[in-house]
Amino acid sequence: MDKFKFWDFGIVDFIDVFLVAILLYYVYKLVKGTVAINIFIGIIIIYSVWKLTDFLNMHMLHNIFDGFMKVGIIALIVVFQPEIRKFLLMVGSTNLSGRGKLFSKMKFLKSDAETEIDVDAIITACNKMGTTQTGALIVLERNNSLDFLTGTGDEMNIAVTQPIIESIFFKNSPLHDGAIIIENNIVKATRVILPVNNEKNIPNRFGLRHRAAVGITEKTDAVAIVVSEETGQISYIKNGEFIIYNNINELTEMIKKDLV
Secondary structure, eight states, X not given: OGGGOOOOOOHHHHHHHHHHHHHHHHHHHHHTTSTHHHHHHHHHHHHHHHHHHHHTTOHHHHHXXXXXXXXXXXXXXXXXXXXXXXXXXXXXXXXXXXXXXXXXXXXXXXXXXXXXXXXXXXXXXXXXXXHTTOOEEEEEOOSSOOHHHHTTSEEEXXXXXXXXXXXXXXXXXXXXXXXXXXXXXXEEEEEEOOOOOOSSOOOTTSOHHHHHHHHHHHHSSOEEEEEOTXXXXXXXXXXXXXXXXXXXXXXXXXXXXXXX
């Protein structure tokens, strides 16, 4: 009955459990809202049953699950290829110096100095640009650092306001081409060149701005807002997918929720 001795629990065991909990939390955040979430939950269930059968000495059933777990890693790499790529990009693009250090990217450790993004000002500007069919591509940074993209454009340090957003994308402005990246209510870069997605089937009515928005939201956890130059329609893109909304107020609340 040695397996039932739970009192031998030291500080190293506590740290081990704590780190595993954090890892599972961020893996869950990575796949939340995608089709991979159901696969992730299924894996947790199978792993739990595998450990339970070992704990209860159910040898036959345990051997079946054990065989699955040994070869399942190959299947996981194939199934979770986009998520694994996003996770590795998140790790590789994290700035470990200054205010961009790893722990500042964790929402529950955010400092009070970090300012929430003014979503109302952004959506109001997008709505106004839509009426004049002014094209725009706005990327809102979340946990994954986008510093690796700022070098493709012009680095800025401008507080987000409605007039600033409109002036950047004004058709005669030298900054209107490309995307802008916003972090902590600061426009950190303009004229940014984003990776364009050419693999996913996107309707022909959507242009390069939409493909770029799909590309960056697939590769990172950022969200993107696109104003079509042809129709003036505002598109919201997350995890490489177009998010449906009924009105501007619903879109605003949706983005605020996703940025929490």
